[in-house]
């Protein structure tokens with residue numbers, strides 16, 4: 114396959130699927146960083162890699178853009194084997210965001226964002242327009258920040274510039290290695306929220322590495338839990354992972370407060386009963402059918418009620434009781450030693 118395979122495969126589209134087929138990495142000193150991992154990230158999905166320190170998360174990520182070569186297995190982007198492509202060319206079509214951003218200190222923010230477009234030979238006007246468009250997209254006023262240098266920005270702002278730079282050439286895939294961990298928890302929360310909005314509009318295929326289970330649950334469409342030696346313990350949606358951890362080890366990893374976390378990622382329909390099983394529904398607090406169990410709990414607590422009425426287009430379609438909130442398929446029941 115020629116060097117422009119990724120670009121051509123992506124013509125007219127903005128995201129590509131990623132397939133890991135039995136990939137593994139043994140470093141020359143014998144360290145097994147990644148055992149044998151197979152998983153698929155659909156185009157436009159955000160997959161999170163999570164697990165304890167040293168379990169091979171960064172190695173997996175860096176194998177996707179060929180900063181590290183796998184010892185075995187294949188990685189396909191939209192069905193094309195990355196091993197058959199020129200690594201430098203490949204990386205121009207894969208955005209990469211790392212923890213401390215790695216902005217060039219002596220270049221303006223605009224110039225930093227234009228790095229890959231310049232390598233791709235875009236003309237100056239187009240690069241400038243693209244940089245300004247991306248600054249807007251990540252919530253930074255181009256007139257105010259475009260001409261500044263990285264040290265003239267806060268940590269959170271630099272992180273946003275890192276995301277803008279990774280998106281500059283409209284990559285099909287975005288790899289993010291602990292992108293929000295260098296900032297304090299309040300800024301992190303805000304960045305995560307902005308990032309979700311951004312992803313809703315650009316819909317890239319993203320693989321994101323984190324240590325933080327809350328971040329994983331908040332951002333991921335799917336979460337891959339890795340264990341020491343780069344073993345894949347479970348690959349599931351946040352709701353599935355929290356309600357049905359595959360093993361006791363996963364259950365322990367996702368934490369004892371997973372019941373509360375699960376509420377935020379589970380729709381009210383999961384716990385809804387038909388209307389008519391309780392009286393006087395007109396006195397009860399309400400929640401929209403598009404809401405989560407967490408919204409239902411909040412409505413109950415605010416309304417000092419044990420039940421909540423679920424509305425669809427303003428019409429009651431069911432009720433949820435406080436006890437039903439926690440009646441998910443029992444994690445313990447499915448967990449094995």
Ligand SMILES: Nc1ncnc2c1ncn2[C@@H]1O[C@H](COP(=O)(O)OP(=O)(O)OP(=O)(O)O)[C@@H](O)[C@H]1O
Pocket residue numbers: 140141142144145146164165166167168169170171172173324
């Ligand atoms: N060049 C190398 N040579 C030998 N071993 C390495 C090399 N790079 C990484 N490792 C080892 O491979 C394993 C996986 O490392 P990796 O950086 O992928 O883990 P990680 O899950 O991203 O860790 P962290 O969360 O701490 O960043 C670790 O045991 C690490 O020490």
